[in-house]
Amino acid sequence: MQLPDGIALADLGGWQRVTHQEPVWGTVVTFDVRGPELGSAAREAIEFAVRFLHDVDGWFSTYRADSSITALRNGLRSFEQTPDIVQQVLHECEAARELTGGIFDPWSLPGGVDPSGFVKGWAAELAAGIVAGNGFPNVNVNAAGDVASRGCESPNQPWRIGIRHPAHPDQVVRVVTAADCSVATSGEYERGSHIRNPKQPGAAMALTSATVIGPNGGLADALATALVIAGRDGVAWFNELPDWSAYLIAGDEASYFGPAFASRDSL
Amino acid sequence: MKLTIKVQNGQLTAIDYSNTTVNDGRSQQINLNALPALVQEALASQSAQVSSISGASYTSQAFQTALQNALTKAGN
Numbered sequence: 635m636q637l638p639d640g641i642a643l644a645d646l647g648g649w650q651r652v653t654h655q656e657p658v659w660g661t662v663v664t665f666d667v668r669g670p671e672l673g674s675a676a677r678e679a680i681e682f683a684v685r686f687l688h689d690v691d692g693w694f695s696t697y698r699a700d701s702s703i704t705a706l707r708n709g710l711r712s713f714e715q716t717p718d719i720v721q722q723v724l725h726e727c728e729a730a731r732e733l734t735g736g737i738f739d740p741w742s743l744p745g746g747v748d749p750s751g752f753v754k755g756w757a758a759e760l761a762a763g764i765v766a767g768n769g770f771p772n773v774n775v776n777a778a779g780d781v782a783s784r785g786c787e788s789p790n791q792p793w794r795i796g797i798r799h800p801a802h803p804d805q806v807v808r809v810v811t812a813a814d815c816s817v818a819t820s821g822e823y824e825r826g827s828h829i830r831n832p833k834q835p836g837a838a839m840a841l842t843s844a845t846v847i848g849p850n851g852g853l854a855d856a857l858a859t860a861l862v863i864a865g866r867d868g869v870a871w872f873n874e875l876p877d878w879s880a881y882l883i884a885g886d887e888a889s890y891f892g893p894a895f896a897s898r899d900s901l
Numbered sequence: 902m903k904l905t906i907k908v909q910n911g912q913l914t915a916i917d918y919s920n921t922t923v924n925d926g927r928s929q930q931i932n933l934n935a936l937p938a939l940v941q942e943a944l945a946s947q948s949a950q951v952s953s954i955s956g957a958s959y960t961s962q963a964f965q966t967a968l969q970n971a972l973t974k975a976g977n
Binding site: 635636637638640641642643644645646651653655657660661662664666754774776778779780781783787793794795796797798799800803804806807808809817818819820821822823824825843845866869870872873883885886887888889890891892895 | 932933934935948949950952954955959960961963964965966968970972973
């Protein structure tokens with residue numbers, strides 16, 4: 635597939651690039667590692683992170699009969715009997731639920747607790763950290779649209795992430811510079827109606843798309859979904875998150891706030 | 902909820918939350934900039950240089966035609 639007119643891969647500035655696409659979780663996770671000299675060790679670093687992604691599937695996939703989360707949902711295991719990492723994610727989900735006044739609520743879904751709305755962004759951030767921790771500090775992990783970045787895409791240029799146009803798959807509406815942070819987007823334009831408002835099940839979504847930019851991938855993922863449900867009312871949650879930014883799309887209207895949009899130069 | 906929108910030079914607009922029922926006074930700390938037409942933003946991002954695309958989650962099938970797939974393969 636060719637890139638459409640108007641969108642180009644950012645210049646590497648003389649750096650090398652190693653990419654990998656991993657089918658996992660019913661989607662594809664993309665790795666992009668940059669640096670002056672990469673070699674085969676970069677592929678090994680990616681391989682460690684790929685193993686983690688498949689471990690995440692074993693912990694959190696609600697589609698797998700043998701996952702930790704399925705055992706918890708079915709009552710075969712208690713919360714205390716689930717792996718520590720699952721408990722930790724559920725604790726972080728509780729904090730996200732509190733922050734959003736119950737709009738993000740993995741416990742409100744039919745079938746039992748489902749932290750999927752947190753896990754993808756959380757796992758992308760940790761996967762990027764694994765690659766960085768194995769000697770490759772300039773890495774971008776894209777988990778089906780939830781992006782985690784470390785370092786730079788080219789010398790002195792932090793990663794530039796395009797926000798997809800909800801109505802036009804081949805257009806970006808905005809480019810944000812993401813230095814060591816996560817960019818998560820939620821909306822129903824890709825997979826149809828699948829987001830549930832715990833306060834009003836069956837209610838229409840307030841936004842077409844919400845993108846959240848911040849230092850915590852799981853929370854970014856959760857807040858993006860919660861903003862789609864709550865719309866501009868959810869902006870109040872960010873009073874406690876001064877480092878965070880968001881880009882909201884309702885129909886053909888866009889609005890945004892936060893330090894990622896402090897300058898029009900980010901276009 | 903009610904919003905007060907301020908247009909500045911026909912482009913950036915500030916949204917004032919002070920009269921809303923759902924937010925407390927502190928929410929005025931956040932200055933929400935609005936652009937009335939998304940198409941303006943899309944046009945402004947023409948000839949965009951990017952390394953990755955953030956969007957709503959796609960399935961592995963939809964990934965085949967996704968911008969992210971093309972971006973990963975570009976230059977390789």
